[in-house]
Amino acid sequence: MASLARAALRPRCPSCTWATIRLGLGLHVQNWRPLQQEQLRTKSKAAREAERNIVVKLRLDVPRFGRKGSYVPIAPAMMRNKWFPFRWADYVPPLEMKRLKAEGVTMARDPEFGVQRALAEVDDEEENLLMPRAPYVRPVEIDMLTPERSMELLTTFIPPTIDFTRQPIEQEKADMGRLRQGASDAADILTAAAMSKRTQSDTTGIYGSVSTADVAVTIRKALAHNDEAARVLLSENDVRFVEGQAEGDATRVKQLGSFKIEIMAPGADRPITRTVRVRAKE
Template sequence: MTRLGLHVGGPLQQVRGKSKAAREAERNIVVKLIQDVPRFGRAGTYVPLNPAQMRNRWFPKRIADYVPAVQLKQLKAEGTVMGRDFDFGMLRARQAGDEEGPDEVRRQPKNYVRPVELDFLSPARSMELLTTFMPSTLDFARQPIEQEKVEARPQPRYGASNAADILTAAAMAAKPKTPVNGIYGSVSTSDVAASIRTALAHNEEAARVILADSHISFIDGPEGDSARVKQLGSFKVEIKIPGADSPITRSVRIRAKKDDLAQAA
């Protein structure tokens, strides 16, 4: 009791702690508004603000700016008003029908998101780049289908009836014949487009050319299919970007894959 400075029997002095609002007010810093903020004030005014809110939200979003200590001391000496205007922006919010009232966090201006700007090449320029960087002949290697050996004359079948011979002939006629120089799989417009994109990738501007499978078609396919060919040989393809004046014609050469093994040997 002696160390605490209290006298027995004498009146006790009650010491109250500061309120939470007072403690928060002491921690606040003075900032300068860059934008109009409802319930705070107009741009250019000085208001107290929580340091965490300033550091995490207002300063990164360029809503307010820090005030240097030297400038703050001068402002206090000049008697500059540094306080919030709780009525600022309230009337406009009520007229807009905001029943809940303006919230400074909710009404802060949103971050400006710059739209993605895609610099598309014109159809004419795309065709120029295709003409420059695309080879005149596109080579593909495929495995050929071996042709079945057909005997010159059918071997006589002893003891077989005429009806069996008729059925055998009908079955042989119905059996699909392998086309000459046929290959396993095919070479499609998708394969041609992938080969062209590989050739364009070596140039920065040419790599921006948008080429789809539908922009390519075979013009002399053996089976009348403009999307693919299924045999060895040389064929013509037509490439045209939508909006271009005229197409480009290139050759597609399909050779046997076994030729590569023979050359390597």
């Protein structure tokens, strides 16, 4: 019963507990509570960030941080994701850090370094100095040839005759097939005799054709063997058949023989003349 009575007399709240301590011990602890609150005060955000930062050595001048070779504290995430991959700074080993602290080397950021203090408005590019720069791509410089020089190179490297080979159309079989329809044996004999007297000068058609595009490709292959001549700009529009063109199409020939063509570089005054020879494929 006595224990239950003592338990009932115990204070139930912090205020009663402090009053009991003062009365029982006679201690003056009025100033203890503020001291306790002072010790339990949390650290500031700047202090917490300073403890998390690491010291790195700059490999180049970084505006708002410091010169090349300086030791500055930065966030580990910034060093890991940007500064170290772009080779802006290096990590400082623990032994070197210990030596630097012993020598009293300054390890602080210089926010005024590289900042222009002009009266004019600050350019927006200054804010992007820490951003990764795109690699510089040198523009391609093409030394264009003059029309006169192009014509000189064409005259030098294009031979007088440009040869092509095509499969000829067999005229004898075609004619015999047409004459045999409703013809007599005597007519066939006369037709065969007449065909045997044909000379090589007769016009012979070919399968396909030889076009100005074919001629331009052949000319460019001939020019490719010389560095300067390879820079001549020539297209199929710069080649023209003077004779032997196919009916309805002036850009191609469809028969065996030799045909004159004109070649003129863009901007030139006069064309040069060459011969295209179409021979039968053996």
